[in-house]
Amino acid sequence: MPMTSREYAWKRRPGWWLRNRRYLMFQLREAGGVICALYGLVLLNMLVQLRAGESAYTAFLDLLRTPPVLYLNVVLFALVVWHALTWFMLIGKAQPIQFTRQPLPWKVVFGINVLLWLGVSGAVVYLIFGGI
Amino acid sequence: MAASDVVFRVKRYRPESGGRPTFQEYTIPYRSDMVVLDGLNYIKDHIDPTLTFRWSCRMGICGSCGADVNGQPRLTCGTYVRDVHKGAVTVEPLSNFPILKDLVVDFDDFLRKLASVTPYIVRKDWGDLTKEYVQYPEDVEAYRQQSLCINCMLCYAACPVFGSSPEFVGPAASALALRYNRDTRDEGADARLARLNTRTGVWECTFVGECSVVCPKDVDPAAAIQTLKFLATMRHMRRLLMPGSSSR
Ligand code: SF4
Numbered sequence: 526m527p528m529t530s531r532e533y534a535w536k537r538r539p540g541w542w543l544r545n546r547r548y549l550m551f552q553l554r555e556a557g558g559v560i561c562a563l564y565g566l567v568l569l570n571m572l573v574q575l576r577a578g579e580s581a582y583t584a585f586l587d588l589l590r591t592p593p594v595l596y597l598n599v600v601l602f603a604l605v606v607w608h609a610l611t612w613f614m615l616i617g618k619a620q621p622i623q624f625t626r627q628p629l630p631w632k633v634v635f636g637i638n639v640l641l642w643l644g645v646s647g648a649v650v651y652l653i654f655g656g657i
Numbered sequence: 658m659a660a661s662d663v664v665f666r667v668k669r670y671r672p673e674s675g676g677r678p679t680f681q682e683y684t685i686p687y688r689s690d691m692v693v694l695d696g697l698n699y700i701k702d703h704i705d706p707t708l709t710f711r712w713s714c715r716m717g718i719c720g721s722c723g724a725d726v727n728g729q730p731r732l733t734c735g736t737y738v739r740d741v742h743k744g745a746v747t748v749e750p751l752s753n754f755p756i757l758k759d760l761v762v763d764f765d766d767f768l769r770k771l772a773s774v775t776p777y778i779v780r781k782d783w784g785d786l787t788k789e790y791v792q793y794p795e796d797v798e799a800y801r802q803q804s805l806c807i808n809c810m811l812c813y814a815a816c817p818v819f820g821s822s823p824e825f826v827g828p829a830a831s832a833l834a835l836r837y838n839r840d841t842r843d844e845g846a847d848a849r850l851a852r853l854n855t856r857t858g859v860w861e862c863t864f865v866g867e868c869s870v871v872c873p874k875d876v877d878p879a880a881a882i883q884t885l886k887f888l889a890t891m892r893h894m895r896r897l898l899m900p901g902s903s904s905r
């Protein structure tokens with residue numbers, strides 16, 4: 526923004542996101558998004574290994590089953606869940622479709638979305654592991 | 658320092674001598690019912706008349722007394738010292754704005770952004786001005802929350818997106834755009850959405866949500882921005898699919 530010569534330009538302090546819990550949670554969400562995208566590359570590599578043949582694919586799966594990779598997956602999963610939850614919070618705030626006369630409290634919309642999400646996730650898990 | 662004293666650490670910037678802003682400490686008498694603005698006025702009246710800060714109404718209406726108090730943007734007239742007093746009360750100019758002097762920041766940029774969303778009723782034709790534009794209670798209720806904004810800019814000080822992208826139109830201007838878009842008397846919604854559906858508009862917002870936390874009037878600008886994203890998308894889709902459709 527244009528400034529007169531005597532103004533003192535504001536400078537953001539390093540570590541600003543540690544100033545309060547909400548900034549930290551926001552940064553975690555953003556970092557979660559980037560990490561999820563990078564993990565997509567791992568899954569793409571899985572396809573490459575599949576194409577390379579059975580032994581390459583099995584070796585890659587074995588690598589994915591090693592404890593460090595499993596721990597990493599737990600952290601990534603937590604970040605993905607957090608990322609998704611924050612977007613459900615957003616839907617509650619925006620409420621583009623209003624079914625009631627007064628807007629519903631955002632926590633109610635958030636809760637409905639989370640329940641739907643759990644339902645759909647449960648269905649997907651059942652489809653994959655349920656033997657259909 | 659007596660037990661009934663409180664220390665104010667106030668950020669000072671003296672444009673005439675240049676240099677970096679520095680903290681200056683003042684020890685003043687403490688009263689349990691004092692607000693931060695009372696402390697600043699005590700300093701100005703009794704200790705240091707050069708200390709510069711804005712204020713007017715002392716009752717959370719004019720929006721001019723905002724400052725970062727112990728790291729959080731607040732109205733100094735609405736913040737009790739007893740609620741923030743942890744050893745010392747640190748008062749700094751609002752984050753994200755250039756400093757003019759001490760606690761006074763330059764908000765010309767904010768006013769330009771506000772003007773860019775035409776924060777007033779726009780009509781193509783005012784028609785018969787002797788006629789009333791009737792509004793029912795539910796019409797008023799539709800925009801009441803956003804209309805409470807007092808332009809205090811605390812939301813801008815709390816927004817890290819505005820901190821890193823100063824061209825972002827920001828929370829209060831967006832909330833006020835929604836306020837007028839929801840007004841049944843207004844006809845400027847399409848132009849406002851066109852303004853906000855730009856690179857410097859609502860899409861800059863990554864929904865940190867801190868603007869709504871610090872807002873002293875419960876305007877919830879974060880919610881207003883998310884709603885505007887939806888409305889801007891609907892407008893875009895309507896123009897794409899039905900080029901001849903009405904603008905509203
Ligand atoms: S939205 Fe709230 S915090 Fe922002 S300027 Fe208006 S009253 Fe102040």
Ligand code: FES
Nearest residue numbers: 714715720722734
């Ligand atoms: S002095 Fe008017 S809002 Fe604080």
